[in-house]
Amino acid sequence: MDLLIRDVTLLDGSIRHIGVTGNRISDIGPDLPTGEAIHTIDGTDMLALPGMVNAHTHAAMVLFRGYGDDMPLMQWLEERIWPAEAKLTDDDVYWGTRLACAEMIRTGTTLFNDMYWKVPNAVRAIDDAGLRATVSGGLISGGFLGDLKGEIVQLIEMYEAGEFPDRVRLSIAPHAPYTVTPEDLEWCAQLATDHDLPIQIHLSETLREVEECVEKHGVRPAFHLKRCGILDRPTTLAHGTWLDRDELAMLSAYPATVVHNPVSNLKLSCGQGREVRGWFDYATAKAEGVNVALATDGAASNTNLDMFEEMKFASLMAKHASGDPTCMPAAETVDIATRGGADGMGWTDTGRLEAGALADIVLLDLTEPTLSPMHDPASHAVYAANGGCVHTTICDGRVLMEGGEIEGYEEIRARAIEAARRVTGD
Numbered sequence: 001m002d003l004l005i006r007d008v009t010l011l012d013g014s015i016r017h018i019g020v021t022g023n024r025i026s027d028i029g030p031d032l033p034t035g036e037a038i039h040t041i042d043g044t045d046m047l048a049l050p051g052m053v054n055a056h057t058h059a060a061m062v063l064f065r066g067y068g069d070d071m072p073l074m075q076w077l078e079e080r081i082w083p084a085e086a087k088l089t090d091d092d093v094y095w096g097t098r099l100a101c102a103e104m105i106r107t108g109t110t111l112f113n114d115m116y117w118k119v120p121n122a123v124r125a126i127d128d129a130g131l132r133a134t135v136s137g138g139l140i141s142g143g144f145l146g147d148l149k150g151e152i153v154q155l156i157e158m159y160e161a162g163e164f165p166d167r168v169r170l171s172i173a174p175h176a177p178y179t180v181t182p183e184d185l186e187w188c189a190q191l192a193t194d195h196d197l198p199i200q201i202h203l204s205e206t207l208r209e210v211e212e213c214v215e216k217h218g219v220r221p222a223f224h225l226k227r228c229g230i231l232d233r234p235t236t237l238a239h240g241t242w243l244d245r246d247e248l249a250m251l252s253a254y255p256a257t258v259v260h261n262p263v264s265n266l267k268l269s270c271g272q273g274r275e276v277r278g279w280f281d282y283a284t285a286k287a288e289g290v291n292v293a294l295a296t297d298g299a300a301s302n303t304n305l306d307m308f309e310e311m312k313f314a315s316l317m318a319k320h321a322s323g324d325p326t327c328m329p330a331a332e333t334v335d336i337a338t339r340g341g342a343d344g345m346g347w348t349d350t351g352r353l354e355a356g357a358l359a360d361i362v363l364l365d366l367t368e369p370t371l372s373p374m375h376d377p378a379s380h381a382v383y384a385a386n387g388g389c390v391h392t393t394i395c396d397g398r399v400l401m402e403g404g405e406i407e408g409y410e411e412i413r414a415r416a417i418e419a420a421r422r423v424t425g426d
């Protein structure tokens with residue numbers, strides 16, 4: 001046994017011992033596993049959770065954290081983000097992704113679903129950081145960003161040649177139905193089928209894109225994706241702010257997961273235009289049987305990557321929108337933020353604490369004032385905790401942080417700040 005976590009509290013309140021052998025949980029139960037452990041962690045006053053799964057992000061965008069907040073979406077993109085992104089080098093994407101990984105390790109995320117450009121640099125950064133991820137190069141039609149299709153084909157070649165580490169997988173990411181032509185959506189669906197890859201795409205984030213889709217294609221965006229073959233692949237659909245009941249009912253028959261991004265959606269006012277309910281309709285998605293996951297979106301629009309904060313916002317939005325305080329109870333929120341994302345991304349052997357699962361585990365420090373006293377661990381994880389309560393982060397059986405320390409953090413921070421200053425001119 002490589003790692004033993006003794007006397008740790010689980011979400012159901014029980015005290016257990018967790019044994020890790022190689023990169024998997026080999027034991028979890030009331031009895032101490034037999035055999036010596038190379039490394040032992042005392043889990044007294046700790047709450048063990050599966051590592052958080054951030055099911056939609058643009059990791060390197062931490063470089064634009066807080067750069068042009070409180071601006072309208074299009075003005076922010078045109079005046080701030082796009083000009084800065086045009087200056088990004090390979091190294092910038094590497095150090096930006098390293099900083100994002102450091103933040104995720106600090107706040108208890110072990111798996112994330114990334115969409116960005118210059119992807120091989122992100123792969124290198126994720127490998128060096130020790131996290132798990134599915135990466136993708138975003139496709140926008142029109143060619144003004146260069147040969148994005150060529151880059152995607154190259155990525156597939158790298159992936160199939162075994163040049164990615166085991167912890168990193170590839171998906172195909174048409175950016176959104178409003179930035180990608182129907183022909184290019186079909187090209188993505190075919191490519192994903194030919195190479196047995198999942199898909200990640202933005203869907204129905206704002207009312208404007210829904211109205212445009214109906215005008216141009218005669219159907220709402222989810223039905224447009226269905227028509228273009230996207231939904232035939234396991235797909236993560238980021239946002240879903242404006243999905244209606246018919247779309248949610250249709251999606252439930254496909255291997256699709258709606259990835260809710262409450263903070264980003266609130267911050268950018270994506271729900272504007274609807275009088276009563278201007279956000280992702282969790283209650284209906286649940287009633288229709290749609291798999292739901294949770295995410296922060298990029299740090300440029302969130303402004304952090306803290307999944308504990310995201311859980312609280314998701315639950316509060318679901319309660320407020322449904323008028324029902326029992327909607328999205330705490331244990332269900334944790335499930336969405338872990339298993340929901342992992343299953344949606346096809347990583348079905350993480351996102352849960354059970355024997356045989358990948359050893360992706362986080363420990364919360366229950367001696368924190370905000371976590372004392374504790375009546376219900378799930379409630380604490382969702383409503384009381386924040387990412388700063390994470391004491392230990394373990395990914396793939398490796399301890400990436402214990403007691404808040406992350407190896408190499410000083411250099412990562414300095415290099416990322418340097419990159420951010422250069423591309424923003426700040």
Ligand SMILES: [Zn+2]
Nearest residue numbers: 202238297298
């Ligand atoms: Zn996004």
